[in-house]
Amino acid sequence: MDIGFDSERILTAAAEFQKLDDFGDPAFKAGLAALLATYDQHVDSEASRQRVYMRVLKVLGARLRVEQAKKNHPDIAEEQIIQPMILTGLPRTGTSALFNLLSSDPASRALLQWETHYPDPIEGLAAGEMDPRHRKLVEKIEAQKAQNPEFQTMHFASADTPEECVLLHSLAFNGVQLGFECMLEPYQSWHQSSDLLPMYQYYLELLKMLQWRRPGDRWLLKAPAHMWGLDSLIEVMPDACILWGHRDPLQVIPSISSLTAMAAKMFAGHIPAMEKDKLGPLVMEFYARSLERGFAARSNIAAKHFFDYRFTDFVDRPLALIGDAYDFFKLPVDQGLKNRFTDYIEQHPKGKHGDHRYTFESFGLTQAMILERFDFYYQHPVYSQYL
Numbered sequence: 001m002d003i004g005f006d007s008e009r010i011l012t013a014a015a016e017f018q019k020l021d022d023f024g025d026p027a028f029k030a031g032l033a034a035l036l037a038t039y040d041q042h043v044d045s046e047a048s049r050q051r052v053y054m055r056v057l058k059v060l061g062a063r064l065r066v067e068q069a070k071k072n073h074p075d076i077a078e079e080q081i082i083q084p085m086i087l088t089g090l091p092r093t094g095t096s097a098l099f100n101l102l103s104s105d106p107a108s109r110a111l112l113q114w115e116t117h118y119p120d121p122i123e124g125l126a127a128g129e130m131d132p133r134h135r136k137l138v139e140k141i142e143a144q145k146a147q148n149p150e151f152q153t154m155h156f157a158s159a160d161t162p163e164e165c166v167l168l169h170s171l172a173f174n175g176v177q178l179g180f181e182c183m184l185e186p187y188q189s190w191h192q193s194s195d196l197l198p199m200y201q202y203y204l205e206l207l208k209m210l211q212w213r214r215p216g217d218r219w220l221l222k223a224p225a226h227m228w229g230l231d232s233l234i235e236v237m238p239d240a241c242i243l244w245g246h247r248d249p250l251q252v253i254p255s256i257s258s259l260t261a262m263a264a265k266m267f268a269g270h271i272p273a274m275e276k277d278k279l280g281p282l283v284m285e286f287y288a289r290s291l292e293r294g295f296a297a298r299s300n301i302a303a304k305h306f307f308d309y310r311f312t313d314f315v316d317r318p319l320a321l322i323g324d325a326y327d328f329f330k331l332p333v334d335q336g337l338k339n340r341f342t343d344y345i346e347q348h349p350k351g352k353h354g355d356h357r358y359t360f361e362s363f364g365l366t367q368a369m370i371l372e373r374f375d376f377y378y379q380h381p382v383y384s385q386y387l
């Protein structure tokens with residue numbers, strides 16, 4: 001049976017399955033249409049088309065439940081998001097490792113993997129009772145690990161590990177989705193030309209809902225994709241503390257090309273436009289543009305919001321780097337917190353979940369191509385010092 005990627009059809013299917021009909025602000029429908037058109041154009045096999053169709057159906061279901069939860073609990077809107085700490089910069093710059101390390105601070109309220117799938121509360125749970133959807137996600141992730149163990153060496157995840165914000169962004173049908181759709185037309189052009197403020201306003205609502213469910217002192221968040229919308233991010237979170245990781249693109253681009261190839265294969269199967277020899281240039285261009293967008297936005301945002309760090313500094317002296325960042329943002333660090341960070345580092349040595357290898361040539365890249373495209377970074381009067 002062929003899967004039809006028609007917006008109204010899938011909206012109707014989601015509403016019927018959830019027995020709800022309010023999707024909230026209809027502005028998300030433009031992104032939904034662009035995403036469905038991209039899947040329809042680029043995803044070939046019936047099994048893969050079924051998989052991405054079910055993903056969209058699941059996200060729409062979450063959106064319906066979120067709107068219902070807002071009606072059931074209007075006090076969610078009163079939650080205040082104060083001084084969130086947000087990690088961004090190019091991917092593969094140590095942000096995931098730093099994200100996990102910072103989450104060992106009791107004051108950090110990290111966004112967890114399972115929460116990105118189920119941001120809405122289940123009614124009627126007893127105090128302390130675990131959401132039954134958590135167990136379902138644990139089982140799903142374990143099955144994915146068995147099917148694709150190599151992915152875990154590149155991006156380790158469990159239901160309870162801190163996770164990127166992009167899965168929340170997906171509920172607005174904007175953002176980078178799963179990291180490969182944003183490199184394919186027509187979604188790529190739509191995303192890069194769209195106003196991201198509505199997405200960030202919705203994202204803020206989701207964070208309030210999650211904070212209402214599980215309170216914390218200070219949100220800890222992470223996504224390289226925030227480079228696309230820094231102006232909107234600061235508009236909705238005006239006291240955000242942003243840690244920006246820097247690393248030589250010669251190390252970044254082949255690594256993220258490898259991860260992108262694996263994510264695309266897992267979720268969408270074979271995509272002709274993303275065959276390995278074509279993928280590298282797509283990835284390179286996407287992340288070069290995101291970095292250019294981020295640098296441009298930073299020129300209009302107060303420097304007090306940003307702490308820049310080198311990847312090598314995080315590798316060589318993580319505790320000192322965290323201390324510098326906390327001092328910069330005027331956050332307290334006592335000996336007990338230092339001990340927590342030290343314990344985490346000792347328990348999570350580099351390579352604990354395996355390692356991966358890649359080459360420029362396998363993704364249709366050369367060093368010269370990367371050096372030329374990222375020349376603006378290598379020659380930047382401010383940020384080149386971090387490379």
